[in-house]
Amino acid sequence: MIRKKLKNATDYRESLKKYRLNLYAFGEKIEDVVEHRLFKPHVNAVAATYDLSNDLEFEDLANAKSHLTGESISRFNHIHQSREDLIKKVKMLRMLNQRTACCIQRCAGMDSANAAYSVTYEIDQKYGTEYHERFKKFLQEVQDENLVAIGAMTDPKGDRSRPPHQQADPDLYLHVVGERKDGIMVRGAKAHLTGVTSAHYVIVFPTSNMRAEDKEYAVCFAMPVDAPGMTYIFGRQTNDFRKMEEGDIDKGNAQYAMVGGECLAIFEDVFVPWNRVFMYKEYDFAGMFVERFAAAHRQNYGACKGGIADVLIGACACLAEYNGVATASHIRDKLVEMVHLTESLYSGSIACSQEGHCTSSGAWETDILLANCTKQNTTRMVYEIGRLAHDIAGGLLATLPSEKDYRHPQLGKYIDKYLKGVPHIPTEHRMRLFRLIEAITGGTAVVESMHGAGPPQTQRVFMLRQANLAHKIKLAKRIAGIKDE
Amino acid sequence: MIRKKLKNATDYRESLKKYRLNLYAFGEKIEDVVEHRLFKPHVNAVAATYDLSNDLEFEDLANAKSHLTGESISRFNHIHQSREDLIKKVKMLRMLNQRTACCIQRCAGMDSANAAYSVTYEIDQKYGTEYHERFKKFLQEVQDENLVAIGAMTDPKGDRSRPPHQQADPDLYLHVVGERKDGIMVRGAKAHLTGVTSAHYVIVFPTSNMRAEDKEYAVCFAMPVDAPGMTYIFGRQTNDFRKMEEGDIDKGNAQYAMVGGECLAIFEDVFVPWNRVFMYKEYDFAGMFVERFAAAHRQNYGACKGGIADVLIGACACLAEYNGVATASHIRDKLVEMVHLTESLYSGSIACSQEGHCTSSGAWETDILLANCTKQNTTRMVYEIGRLAHDIAGGLLATLPSEKDYRHPQLGKYIDKYLKGVPHIPTEHRMRLFRLIEAITGGTAVVESMHGAGPPQTQRVFMLRQANLAHKIKLAKRIAGIKDE
């Protein structure tokens, strides 16, 4: 299958049609993600990243110069070459989320690629393997073709109190079940695949530290999304059926979606050729993979969720105007608080980028402690921002009639008359804002801020590991005048 | 229309069928709330209150002795006669919510009746009117027939910066548009009518303080839900379409709903006979109505939301077991925090009840300061409890495939295999818990904790009014040794 370089959103949409995704939703096989109402908004969000590459205003953020070819490529397919690259990454994310109010699905792939780039380099250094070269070739193809590669990390995990090899069912972590001359066979599943229905490639890698007994589970590889043996089951989202309805008000964000369109991916003895295998049995590097990917991914959350929060703040400020309360001191104070929290989130993304460092492979990595701190704040502040939005919006947020009622010849007049705010603003404007606020703050959308890039406790484990308490104890003893003998 | 005393849930359901509700949802006329999938769960929740009256274990909470007739009546139709009644009220609410995890819809009616009882008494004292006797007759009918009367308070309000008489459209607050020999004609709308689709009667009263210019808006009355001229439009709820689907997993709480099934009610020149009019033009009592109703209603929130939180805590504790992490210290700590917040909420409801006082009418009223404080805590702690639930539950909360996928012959096997937790627990059990947690913590359900019984700022206004800062200043000056001349 030969693919030409995708120049824009149209090319991108066209390219997706060539894939034969074995995808299900609500028990039905999905044939065309580009047109199907459930999937189109997710595709649109990724398409927005293609548009951005051609937008003069933002092209410096959206594109980067490949260190492999010197060509201009999508920043989503770039290996960060400097501190400035790390900062541009998060600026791009905030800006894109301001424009879509939706997960744009490509960052996990970018972060997987950056992790794979540096980890394969270090595996090779230790074991004399050739993973890094393989990965560079794969990466160059993705860059040249301007493809979307996403990441797949989370194993189902079964009984969380047991490691992979002690699970009752050995497949509860993805593992190699057969080795052939030309490659390996893998089996298992990965959960929460963000963006797979809008993508061309998947980069698969381990979910946790591993020990020697788990070495069949220590595997990293890339594959096209429609590799034989793959099945994808689309996850339910809050209010997902609204996407199937007529009309665009009740969707809240009709053009885009809210989250990444996560799927459960089943790998039923999927074959991967050697040139796409980037780790196999080097279990002592599984932890490094997790740490590098997690840090890179956690770096993003203050920026992407910050971008969505910007839209939410705007919606609340606008609704307050429509309600006639924009100058009420308590409303202004709540808007300020939303701004404060949003910028606190964003400060984390900027700071961990600024404090980044270069790995031995030449790829730049964010500061691990600050990136984990950023994500941890997201698991709290996004909820508080949503709570404040609910406060400002008012009770209609929970009791607004449906768009169908509004379009109904008789009921529509009632709604128009009685749900009006200040006289000069159409009632429909108010309705649209309620639905947008509802979409951003309800259910799935906020859970994504909690568990995307790992649950809060994983960040705390990393923070403790990075905190250097021994150094802080030394500082304290010095000030307290404690002299150890 | 003659109605017999409703003895149990069956009688109750039967009774609803006699009403000809002019009700719409999704642009369609609803004919039978008892059987329609959207409305049945709401009816079930109210039905549970009828069952409770016959439950030996709880009959003391569920029933009370009418001070009008000496008969045993539903506590929901009772005028509180003592501090103990106030406490039993909140205990009944927590217990019912533990059993339904759902708004049981009858408390606003109970609180309206108690407010109307004492306010009509005081209007009569001042103006020599006869509202109190009228109200007592109405109340006795409701008690004797064992009916469900709900409350209707919130006007649409239009431009929130203007009082009723200054709105561009005079109907944006409900008002009297005509007076006849036998009664009055009212026009306008009321928003957020909790439980109206499960009710027999509506008690309508003002939404805010009023001045002389607003006196046409100062009106209180009762009417059957199917009074001519009424139109109800059902509000959208988070995931409402799941109620229309087959299966019971994805609903989360299949038997009951989550919120009160709020409607927008349109009053198009509705006639109310004089014997059902309980205030008319006494604008100086509008504020007292609001204060009394609000305090009574805010008293509840620590109990009813506490009851739902109990179910949520149980769901999280159970899911943690199924995930194999029940003994992890961070999980236990989060469960303790959920318990702590829940009991803090509940303490508010108990405390404001205990500190209640008797009004001049003989009806007991909760402590206003503490009741407002209780509701204020609900607008924060319920959100934090939900956040902790998301944390404990894990990312599948946002990516779980649908029940249809699970019932699919091929996909079902995958889901069964890969979404299993500890080996001895069926995967379906886990799925049910994810869906229950999703239902309790997403969207509409939590907004109800924010705006039910009034938005947070209204509680702060009441708290400031009740805080007696002057007394506190005196205490401080005494300690500080400040002597005013």
Add this chain to the structure above:
Amino acid sequence: MIRKKLKNATDYRESLKKYRLNLYAFGEKIEDVVEHRLFKPHVNAVAATYDLSNDLEFEDLANAKSHLTGESISRFNHIHQSREDLIKKVKMLRMLNQRTACCIQRCAGMDSANAAYSVTYEIDQKYGTEYHERFKKFLQEVQDENLVAIGAMTDPKGDRSRPPHQQADPDLYLHVVGERKDGIMVRGAKAHLTGVTSAHYVIVFPTSNMRAEDKEYAVCFAMPVDAPGMTYIFGRQTNDFRKMEEGDIDKGNAQYAMVGGECLAIFEDVFVPWNRVFMYKEYDFAGMFVERFAAAHRQNYGACKGGIADVLIGACACLAEYNGVATASHIRDKLVEMVHLTESLYSGSIACSQEGHCTSSGAWETDILLANCTKQNTTRMVYEIGRLAHDIAGGLLATLPSEKDYRHPQLGKYIDKYLKGVPHIPTEHRMRLFRLIEAITGGTAVVESMHGAGPPQTQRVFMLRQANLAHKIKLAKRIAGIKDE
């Protein structure tokens, strides 16, 4: 030594002079706690409780009818006979703290006595001992003589990871070191003795659960504060030296103190006669002692800290007036928040009292879960209230010149001129408020809210134990439709 019934604060002060306390502060022996500047404020706070018994307005709160003699006694020496007693207890505490803004030191004794009363009863029931009768005799003396008995619980604990019998030094938990015909000899220490320098008696009891190996440590007894072998070392408090200075401004609360005047008590082979021994070797009841005392003591914190918070709110509201900002919306909002938190604390104390129950001894006990929840809130909300006070007060809180500067002939004029707020209020008034706010919110005073009645983690342990997660899991399964086979 014969003591007559103490009728008032004067009698009380007189009575203290008869004790020969072996007390040290700053390395010096203290001879007269009634007059010494460091101790007088603490004595004054206890004296206020004596005054209250004679205050017509509050006598119902301050006094109770002894169930032993039928006489009117101080409520601090009362065994709670009803739910109403529990509620009056916390109302008395809030009221006293509103008047002293200071720990009044007697509640730990009251709580110790109530715990001892019911636990001795249960020990006797199991072991046929006669502790309960002994304790009643002791209690009757305290009631009749109207004495102050305080509680002593916290052992020094040494290495917290080891139980008493495994400590390197066996004395790190107080224990019996000898048995005589007429009594026992005890050795060890107790930390944080609140109010011992204002008291007549000490009730000593264990600090934690114990096992058979620790049985020498399972001991409870009472003794006069000046028992031979006792040494008390006064703990440092924040700004303690200001009590030694001239003037009354910089003290903040010149008449009273802030905390309980805690001491470290050393028991060097102290003899206790059998009639004052209330537990000895019944290690299986040590845990019950802790639980009962802790619950009773934690019940108080929402009330006593609430009372102090009332003074603090008053100080802030007053200072805002003096600063000319009383009507600024953000100032009002912060005052409301302080009120909200204060009433939330207080609601806990009321609720756990209301939900109390009768023990087998006839003594009423607070609800354990809600009491622990109350104390837990204190460890957070008192800090937040203090933080808000700092916010409202302004930076002078940290940079105000000393009273000596203010009294200085030349500097005083500058201070008077330049630290004036609104024109008609004397500068000194402002200074007094800054110092009062400083005193209430700084250092020792807030630590008392954290660790008094046990550190936060102990409350969480109790909450988990009391939470009945199994019941909550049952509720959740029922709603979720999970049927266990």
Add this chain to the structure above:
Amino acid sequence: MIRKKLKNATDYRESLKKYRLNLYAFGEKIEDVVEHRLFKPHVNAVAATYDLSNDLEFEDLANAKSHLTGESISRFNHIHQSREDLIKKVKMLRMLNQRTACCIQRCAGMDSANAAYSVTYEIDQKYGTEYHERFKKFLQEVQDENLVAIGAMTDPKGDRSRPPHQQADPDLYLHVVGERKDGIMVRGAKAHLTGVTSAHYVIVFPTSNMRAEDKEYAVCFAMPVDAPGMTYIFGRQTNDFRKMEEGDIDKGNAQYAMVGGECLAIFEDVFVPWNRVFMYKEYDFAGMFVERFAAAHRQNYGACKGGIADVLIGACACLAEYNGVATASHIRDKLVEMVHLTESLYSGSIACSQEGHCTSSGAWETDILLANCTKQNTTRMVYEIGRLAHDIAGGLLATLPSEKDYRHPQLGKYIDKYLKGVPHIPTEHRMRLFRLIEAITGGTAVVESMHGAGPPQTQRVFMLRQANLAHKIKLAKRIAGIKDE
């Protein structure tokens, strides 16, 4: 008076002796700040900044290349020439505070100088004045001589509801009271002068926006600390008298202080020659002065308070070890939380620096929105960090006997025996940590985090102004599909 370039801490201390400061504390004239126990710790903290300049490890942070002379100068006297300078500034602050756990007093001067540098430039641009050249000459002297210049901003403000010219006493804001051929005479006062007792120069500037009527108040100038007419009154600090005591345990931080040693400064008709006047009557630039200084100063707080928090975390981690609880999960979790909050604070300082921009004068300025957000977080998180420290430390934090008791021949033995933690650690070590934690978390020290660089509400005003709500509204409308006509 000629001063030579100060090369190190010794030179610096020597230089201070030449100043004749008219300084009072506790009503007494202070003659020698270098040796006086109250002031020495403050001088030591500044001296540490001199030492740092000669420390090979940190010289790149401590020093910068003057853009005026090309010479290596103290970074505290530097005008930021790049984004990197802004970042090095905050890194220097964190590092210094890790080493002193104390306000190092020089940042307000640095921030004043940077504000004056750019504002004088812009005044000159508009009005053709020559302030900028004057300021550069003054600055070069400070750089060459390596002096300490501090900032003086806060006027006493009297009635906060009135502008300067409407105060009852016109001196309540500092103003020009006379003009001479060679300069101006100023009168008034400035509050909260940080570091003036350790400094050579003061830069004075306005405290708020001004209007034409206030133009006599729109004045900026520099003067030596011992200018004739000046009086300084030292503010009381929490536990200030411990600095006067013997011993070094109870001080907590014996070598340094905690806060900046703030003074109230009285300007009694002080003469300022024209060459030191940098603004006079250009009232329309007063607001810019405030904004620039405030942003620059707020930039620091995540770094300097972060540095102190590092010491506090170390103290708590160390004390947990000494208590035998270092591995308890709740202790570790609280330490992680402290780290998380500290790094969140620091992220703010890094982010606002990274997002800085160049002013028209060539001086770089921090991002105003993010800097205000950083300071706002300090007003919350520093309190929460302190609260967690109290939690971890335990109750002895509030009841520990004094050092004098510990040094007492008999009492010392008791303390040594009974306050021991794990066996192999001297009791004194524990005591030192309790005192250090007490010093960092009590009273004045935390108030500094609240009000330093302006009270929280001022940051909210700036945040609202910088939030660009209009842009956010536009984003929201676009997503919601709202088309304005």
